[in-house]
Amino acid sequence: MAKSEESAAGAALLQVDDLQVEFVTRDGVARAVNGVSYSVGAGETLAVLGESGSGKSVTAQAVMGILDMPPGRITGGRVLYRGQDLLTMPEEQRRRIRGRKIAMIFQDALSALNPVFSVGWQLGEVFRVHEGMSKKDSLRRAVELMDRVRIPAAAQRVNDYPHQFSGGMRQRIMIAMALALEPDLIIADEPTTALDVTVQAQVMDLLAELQAEYNMGLILITHDLGVVADVADKIAVMYAGRIVETAPVHELYAGPAHPYTKGLLRSIPRLDQKGQDLYAIKGLPPSLLHIPDGCAFNPRCERAADRCRAELPLLQAVLDEDGADLPGRRSACHFWKETLHG
Amino acid sequence: MTDDKTTTTPVSGKVVPQQRKDRTPAAGSAEPAIKVVKEWQEVWHRFAANKLALVGLVLVVGLLLTAVFAPLIAPHDPLKQDLMNTLKPPSGEHLFGTDILGRDQLSRVIYGSRIAVIVGVVSIVLTLLIGVVLGAIAGYYGRFYDTLTMRVADVFFAFPLLIGAIIIITVTGRGVWPVVLSLAIFGWATVARLLRSSVLSAREMDYVHAARALGAGHARVILRHILPNSIAPVVIYGTFNVGTAVVAEASLSYLGVGVSPEVPEWGNMLAAGRGFIGVYDYMWTLPSLAVVLTSLGFIFVGDGVRDALDPKLR
């Protein structure tokens, strides 16, 4: 099912193919990622949307090779970077790709930056590790990077420590660190969630601007549909370790083909709904230890039928009302037709 | 092992169930609210989940029973000298031999548990009492009281426990109470610091502001609202340190500044056995075992109490 997904933007930069990850816990095996496939090309932004526990971050960590193993383990699938499988590649070769070709931005910059080293040291480390740069030169480059992400008085602040910066500035430092070697692909895991709303927009704009400038691929992991609309090209919605719907961003907003996506869109507060009760999807996401049989979403789904409790829906092509294929659109719902057109 | 063995002797075996029967109705008649019962059940559940804590509990209960029923358990009078039978190896009569004055080693170790319990428990209770009162005052009233208490605490903190205790006892002379007192004098500072910092954070909680706004007096706010929510670290510290106090007391006696030398006490026995290492090892092995098991018992129980009261600290 991943084959046809190779984006129209040309050969995929990164292609995740039927990835499966589980965690061994005291209470049993938690199946966090159950056959996820997606791809992203140069200059393209893929938003991976889902609640916490949907497997969106775990997928990213598996791609990046920073999964805690144990307790985590990758039980299947491939992660292809320019056609090479990162999962079977020797560690040293993979290390050279990390940070240089694929970089990552984390959610909480305060915990993602080492508290005992100056930001300049940490930014410079990328150059020292990958380019064998001297301490002095790497520090100079760190200042340039800080300027690049518009941190005021970069030269004076390069020796400051993470706790001395504001949340927004720290996230800019994380972005600078990811950008350092102008990678092909950036994975941003909830990059704005920990920030104030006003700062969120600034950081998102900066990220989008730099992405365009360097023509990077971007995987934006988020639970916030609002963040996605402006920056993403396409969306993959995840639920209980699976992708339940993929679509170009505007088509998804215009007409979701999965009840879960529909529920998410309905639960965004809108001004024209003033006075009405806010919609919420009933129930809670399932425990990954006991994923429901059939469609994982069926206990919360308004449309659930017997078939949904028995048969696992696979991602399938979504057609328009005339029966023509909608490119890039897939839904894992037995009733996608009713959901989209009904 | 001593503690375990003694509790399973027929004598104490009969006594234990009796005591339990006495206690259960008393606890039941208090009829506490269901919520409280549930909360304590949960606390016990978390404690019991720690297997080492249960081992520790067995050791501690064994120690307490040995101390209480020492006269029933001990085969001989621990003070009775028998100069015809000095330094005798183990025999049916003297299971762990006799010391340099012909006194029964086992009986002396059994009676030694009494000193351990008294010093351990009383000194910690005293330490907690001083520390909690001063720490609460410092944390709650702040400013001058805080500065004064904490600077004084710093001074007492500057004395290593053993060294502080030695100079106090040099002044007061040996004995159980000087030991208890000196351990409390140089122990309270840690407790005061612990309590002060938890009071400082509890003081800023909304429910405390609410209580103040509703007109509750200082004493009421401290006793009803702040202390119950900041006492957990202190209780954990206290449990851990009963064993430390027992070891400190034995160390002092070992150095000749603890209880009087003729008193049956583990440190004294070890000091007496020091000259017989490799010659007559019964002099020091049994009391060593008693100290180690006691110390371990309280550490393990402390571990369980920490799990039970403050799961975050794990």
Added chain:
Amino acid sequence: MGRYLLRRLGQMIVVLLGATLILFACLFVIPGDPVGSLAGSERSRDPAVVEQLHKRYGLDKPLIVQYGTYVNKLVHGDMGEDYTQRRPVAEILGPKLVNTSKLAIAAIVFDAVIGAGVGALAALKRYSLWDTVVTLITTILVGFPTFVIGMLMLNLFAVQLKWVPVIGDPSDPVQVVLPAITLAIIDAALVARLMRGTMLEVLRADYVKTAIAKGVPRRQVLLKHVMRNSVIPVVTYIGISFGSLLGGAIITETIFNWDGIGMAMSTAIQQQNNPIVVGVATWGVAIFVLLNLVVDLLYAMLDPRIRLS
């Protein structure tokens, strides 16, 4: 950093003054008036001689003046004369302090290197046989008092195996090993447990993931990012444990007949040679306070969050 240092120095002086007050009070009320014993037994003593001696030792002055004199003398290293040899306490204790320092330094090195090393290895090889064995041994070891460890060691290595003599010779560097291990091993067990726990936590920290995601080689991640953060609590703990280390030194030296200030104190206790007892206590407090300052500075150097707050 400079301001932090000044503040800590100020605090230290206040603490030391407070401690001298306690020590002075003890000296003052200690039974057995030194002047009295100099003037002969209680019955035969001549009041005039006593008075003269009181005057000579300044005991007729107000307490506050006496305290001032006492502190002044202390600052100049004068701790009075002992009872048995009539020699200055500082002169008696000086050479012994060197011996104790050898022991203490060896013990701290053991704690820091062996304790932290064992703990770090256990954390890196979590759930391995090594980890299990370390956890088991350290769990039991923390319940062993110093004197029990010492007697077991002495019995095994000096009496049974005869590897070392029963009376330790501080000038022989090999012989420091046994007493140093005795003194250190309980804290080393605690350090190992602390190091293991801290390191397991640090290994899970986000900033370690960041470092790996940056492409930093594993070795470098461990040596720089993980170690640097893991040693901070260990350094603090070793600082706190100096107190028990000094107490333990008294016991250890007594067991191994190690000619340091700890054994001097233990002997002085038996002989009721109080100036030595108080002298060792004074030095003990001073050393403890000073070492705590050193550790605090080290801590501030290691953790910028402390230094810059």
